[in-house]
Amino acid sequence: MKTRFLMSLLLAFFVSCSSDDSTPTGTNTNQNGEENSSSSKNEDSSKSGDSEGKSGSKESAMKGTLNFPSNKSTSAVDKMYNNWIDRYYVTFNEEIKPEDYDYLNENKLEWLKVSGRIKFDTPSQTVSEGIGYGMLLTVFQEDQKRFDALMNYYLAWRVSVKSESYFMNWKIDGFQSVKGQGSATDADIDIVAALLVAYEKWGDKKYKQYALENASSIYRDEVWSSTKLLIPGDGGLFGTGNVYNISYFSLAALRLLAEYDDNKDHKWKDVLEASIEYMQKVQKAGNGLWPDWSDADGKPTDAGNGATTTRDGAYKYFGLEGVRIPFRLVWDYLWFGDDRVKSMIKTAAEFIYKQVDGNIDKVKSTYIYQGTATETHAVGGIGFRSAFCALLMIDSKYASNLSACNTTVLEKALPNDTKYFQPSLQMLYAMLMNGKIARYK
Numbered sequence: 001m002k003t004r005f006l007m008s009l010l011l012a013f014f015v016s017c018s019s020d021d022s023t024p025t026g027t028n029t030n031q032n033g034e035e036n037s038s039s040s041k042n043e044d045s046s047k048s049g050d051s052e053g054k055s056g057s058k059e060s061a062m063k064g065t066l067n068f069p070s071n072k073s074t075s076a077v078d079k080m081y082n083n084w085i086d087r088y089y090v091t092f093n094e095e096i097k098p099e100d101y102d103y104l105n106e107n108k109l110e111w112l113k114v115s116g117r118i119k120f121d122t123p124s125q126t127v128s129e130g131i132g133y134g135m136l137l138t139v140f141q142e143d144q145k146r147f148d149a150l151m152n153y154y155l156a157w158r159v160s161v162k163s164e165s166y167f168m169n170w171k172i173d174g175f176q177s178v179k180g181q182g183s184a185t186d187a188d189i190d191i192v193a194a195l196l197v198a199y200e201k202w203g204d205k206k207y208k209q210y211a212l213e214n215a216s217s218i219y220r221d222e223v224w225s226s227t228k229l230l231i232p233g234d235g236g237l238f239g240t241g242n243v244y245n246i247s248y249f250s251l252a253a254l255r256l257l258a259e260y261d262d263n264k265d266h267k268w269k270d271v272l273e274a275s276i277e278y279m280q281k282v283q284k285a286g287n288g289l290w291p292d293w294s295d296a297d298g299k300p301t302d303a304g305n306g307a308t309t310t311r312d313g314a315y316k317y318f319g320l321e322g323v324r325i326p327f328r329l330v331w332d333y334l335w336f337g338d339d340r341v342k343s344m345i346k347t348a349a350e351f352i353y354k355q356v357d358g359n360i361d362k363v364k365s366t367y368i369y370q371g372t373a374t375e376t377h378a379v380g381g382i383g384f385r386s387a388f389c390a391l392l393m394i395d396s397k398y399a400s401n402l403s404a405c406n407t408t409v410l411e412k413a414l415p416n417d418t419k420y421f422q423p424s425l426q427m428l429y430a431m432l433m434n435g436k437i438a439r440y441k
Contacts (some may be wrong), residue, residue, distance in 0.1 A: 069402045088423075157169050218230075
């Protein structure tokens with residue numbers, strides 16, 4: 001008995017030492033205890049992407065009721081995912097040769113050697129937004145190897161661990177240097193959400209640790225104290241508390257933080273409630289959607305950052321920023337079943353259905369928030385078609401329209417150019433509409 005007891009203690013010690021949170025993550029094991037060691041970029045991820053096969057004995061924790069398209073296809077999403085990975089994902093070892101290590105930041109090299117990044121529109125660069133999308137996509141696809149590589153990239157390029165600014169600098173030059181300093185809240189909140197989902201899926205405590213470290217920085221620097229709303233970044237132009245981007249409001253992420261963050265000074269439920277109230281208020285004051293940018297009173301405003309979504313009055317429209325809002329809402333309702341969120345989805349779905357007479361292929365790239373547009377806008381790209389298609393999941397009366405537009409989303413090939421934004425949204429919405437974004441506890 002004494003020998004067995006000592007052996008048990010030694011075993012417990014070695015197990016605890018094997019999960020050192022301070023070291024980069026390389027080869028991992030999946031929920032079945034199988035090693036995920038393949039490094040092939042063209043590796044077929046469909047086997048690890050079917051959530052039905054990975055839930056094990058866990059029960060569905062999703063509380064919302066949505067209508068999925070009759071032609072729902074996880075295999076089609078798996079194929080799309082592999083194509084997206086081939087186009088936009090690249091690892092450190094694919095780009096950097098050992099003889100070039102001397103030119104890299106020595107303090108970051110340990111993380112970078114086991115990292116991967118998502119190529120930006122300028123392929124030699126990466127933005128934190130892309131890392132956020134990549135981490136969401138890989139965790140929903142249950143692609144732990146690539147998830148960990150993207151997480152390691154995020155960890156390498158945090159603003160300042162010393163000052164507890166755990167969010168990522170918003171633009172990086174490949175694996176080499178910071179190109180744009182400071183944070184972008186949409187990326188920060190997506191990275192947090194992805195890490196907490198990873199914690200639920202794979203059980204490794206380091207995911208929760210990194211998520212809550214990042215969340216502490218978000219709460220300190222990106223939650224405006226008087227409004228309890230997320231501002232778009234850590235100060236700078238957005239340090240007045242009078243510029244907001246509703247597409248940054250990830251309600252699902254806020255609910256996960258309210259569930260997992262034990263810091264009593266972090267009032268995530270207050271942030272969640274303020275966000276929902278603000279979104280309701282802004283939607284009710286307009287035609288059914290939201291403007292890309294708005295002020296503390298909910299009125300359209302120029303963000304002053306020179307982005308195309310703010311110039312020449314573009315901020316008055318639902319456009320390249322707002323196109324992410326349906327994903328935020330539909331995902332949140334699917335998992336948490338809040339009737340207030342359901343109501344906002346229904347209002348937006350009714351608006352767009354009338355605008356295009358049920359044919360999502362007719363959607364425009366922008367919609368005026370209030371009043372009537374006097375100019376003609378181009379037909380929306382696949383990101384817009386995907387976004388408005390997802391809204392139709394809210395009511396069975398849209399069933400035939402939903403299946404038709406799901407076909408468009410699943411069959412639209414990736415563009416020939418290098419722009420990653422709309423294809424990434426297409427990928428997220430395809431997962432959402434085809435049953436990949438599931439929660440089991």
